[in-house]
Amino acid sequence: MTRFHIALIVTALLGAALVVSGNSIWLGAVAVGLVILVGLGVAIPHLSFFGPYVCKGDHARRCVALTFDDGPDANSTPALLDLLHEEKIEATFFCIGAKVARERELAARMAREGHLLGNHTFSHSYATNFFSVARLQDELTRTQAVIHEAAGVVARHFRPPVGLSNPRTFRAARAVGLQVIGWSVRSLDTRIPEPERIVARIVQRLKPGAIILLHDGNLPAERLVVTVKLLLASLRARGYEVVRLDRMLS
Numbered sequence: 001m002t003r004f005h006i007a008l009i010v011t012a013l014l015g016a017a018l019v020v021s022g023n024s025i026w027l028g029a030v031a032v033g034l035v036i037l038v039g040l041g042v043a044i045p046h047l048s049f050f051g052p053y054v055c056k057g058d059h060a061r062r063c064v065a066l067t068f069d070d071g072p073d074a075n076s077t078p079a080l081l082d083l084l085h086e087e088k089i090e091a092t093f094f095c096i097g098a099k100v101a102r103e104r105e106l107a108a109r110m111a112r113e114g115h116l117l118g119n120h121t122f123s124h125s126y127a128t129n130f131f132s133v134a135r136l137q138d139e140l141t142r143t144q145a146v147i148h149e150a151a152g153v154v155a156r157h158f159r160p161p162v163g164l165s166n167p168r169t170f171r172a173a174r175a176v177g178l179q180v181i182g183w184s185v186r187s188l189d190t191r192i193p194e195p196e197r198i199v200a201r202i203v204q205r206l207k208p209g210a211i212i213l214l215h216d217g218n219l220p221a222e223r224l225v226v227t228v229k230l231l232l233a234s235l236r237a238r239g240y241e242v243v244r245l246d247r248m249l250s
């Protein structure tokens with residue numbers, strides 16, 4: 001039973017108790033409370049309100065996982081892959097299916113160089129959270145197919161666009177055999193222009209088992225490479241090992 005189901009049951013019981021005790025005037029307040037709770041559940045992955053949203057890994061080991069969303073991107077992903085190869089780092093790429101269809105060789109290179117490919121839907125629509133289970137499942141299945149065709153691997157992890165979720169997110173992911181992944185550290189790398197500030201923000205929030213959210217799509221290659229270089233140096237200085245997401249979760 002999810003927290004969402006528990007909230008529904010508690011609200012129903014509370015509503016019934018109010019009616020029975022002649023305090024129906026408070027029903028509106030209970031309904032507003034539920035709406036606020038559901039809104040928070042949609043927006044905040046860490047609450048795992050609608051299902052098993054994985055937002056961190058093993059606390060016992062001083063390790064973190066780097067995750068890059070919204071690629072593969074012909075402008076920035078090759079430079080990032082060069083850097084990760086040089087630094088011997090394995091990362092996770094939550095790929096957009098439509099971009100994989102355009103950049104098959106880049107997706108193949110990710111897999112060849114030891115990175116994990118995850119599913120970030122086919123179209124990365126900002127309306128994804130309003131999709132039916134069938135439509136969301138279609139987005140996921142098409143992305144699974146194109147990742148498999150291009151890179152020869154089967155994705156096992158799914159990050160919803162913008163991280164918004166609802167009960168349908170988990171139903172669709174389960175049907176396609178995907179684990180829903182969030183993050184514990186959001187870098188805001190698409191909003192903050194200075195690599196030093198991005199890294200300072202990440203470092204402030206670091207804990208063993210952190211899942212760090214970065215982007216390789218829609219980001220200038222130079223900013224991306226400088227940011228990741230600085231980040232890797234900061235992680236090493238603090239004794240953190242970078243491990244691939246699946247290995248940190250297993």
Ligand SMILES: [Zn+2]
Binds near residue numbers: 069070120124162
């Ligand atoms: Zn995204």
